[in-house]
Amino acid sequence: MRTPVNGELIWVQSGGRITMFLYMSAAAGIPRAAGSRARVSNVVVPVIHAVPKRGVVYRHPTRVSVHHGEISAGPVFAVLAAGDGASFKGNRGDFRAIAATGRSRRAFVYVLPVDRVRTGDWWEGYVRLGPGRWVAIPCPRPEAVYNRIPNRMLERHPVSVHAKHALEELDIPAFNPGYFDKSVIYQIIHQAGLNRYLPESATDLGASALHRLLSRHEGVYLKPTGGSIGHGIMRIDRQGRGFRLAVLKHRRCHVYWADSWKPLWRLVCRHRLPGRYVIQAAVPLIRYQGRPCDFRVLLQKRDGGWTVVGKGVRVAGSNTITTHVPNGGRIASASDVLTSVFGEKGERVNQGVDDMAIACAEAIDAHYGQRLGEMSMDIGVDAGGSPWFFEANSKPMKFDEPDIWTQSLAGILDHLQTLARRTAR
Structure with missing residues (x-):
């Protein structure tokens, strides 16, 4: 029998020890003679035909199949988190949503802290029993892993680095390998022959490079190469013979004025964050309801190819230099904005955004050895x-768009399944 039927993975505690079983009801149609044990990922567990009355710690639906008399169940996936054991770090709301999506598809997804990646057959994974209740249970090795270590510092931690190397050594596929560096991404786009989509940029912040770009453009952005949510971004605009400098820190925008180049450079040096910056020419963006806006585009890999899952618009707030919602921006419908600005040509502009996003995603993925499974992009559109x-x-x-979020969760599970199947061949 190849057609999968439904079963349950059950963890039972007895004598201080938690044991995993595969439960199969008599109605499942799998003869008991087919075997009393089943393979789940890399381990073999007992098959039971009645749920114990006491000691059940956790239950999870699964798919069961029999091939040449051997029972197998799964799939089993993990979300890689930072931290130690029960204090694992990451967005637990997202972990919960991913696990719930897996449950709806009968795929077991557990949270795997980096310090729980081991060489043994059984690993310690975390599952949610209720609000705020995450407990550790013995889990098989995952067939594929979704890396959601939540920030760059934790990604660089030796334990995280060791965990990712261990997954590679065990031939367990994982995505995504780490955070992007803006300067590296700009170089990838340029080298792929896609620089027509890239505003004029300099991959390092220096006085000569800044002076050069300011002489060619009315405004420029200075962006930390490893920044997020706009923190540390600066924008410089020429104002007659002087300059206006806006600095975004801790979700507040501070404005300064300089009457010439030298005091401007002193202001930049004073307010920049530690670390590297890139310089990028400011593109005159389309406006929606009087304010500049840009697009947030989500892409995921489906069956080996990149596809646009969805896009939304972020409209700048009244006193900010970015469109990030945490910094005062607001959400708008992409179709509404495109129709409002371009009318009947809106669909053509929309397709152009998609085409550019996919081309850039393919170039970035190629640079990272095809190890990416998703990414988002910030894309601007000019008046033309x-x-x-x-x-x-x-x-x-x-x-924030519910339909995009729901589709993204399904896409994560789809890509994990694709990676697992590819490795199993």
């Missing part, structure tokens, strides 16, 4: 309808 690449994020935050 041309798209402009601003930045890409390897670990997208939750999209």
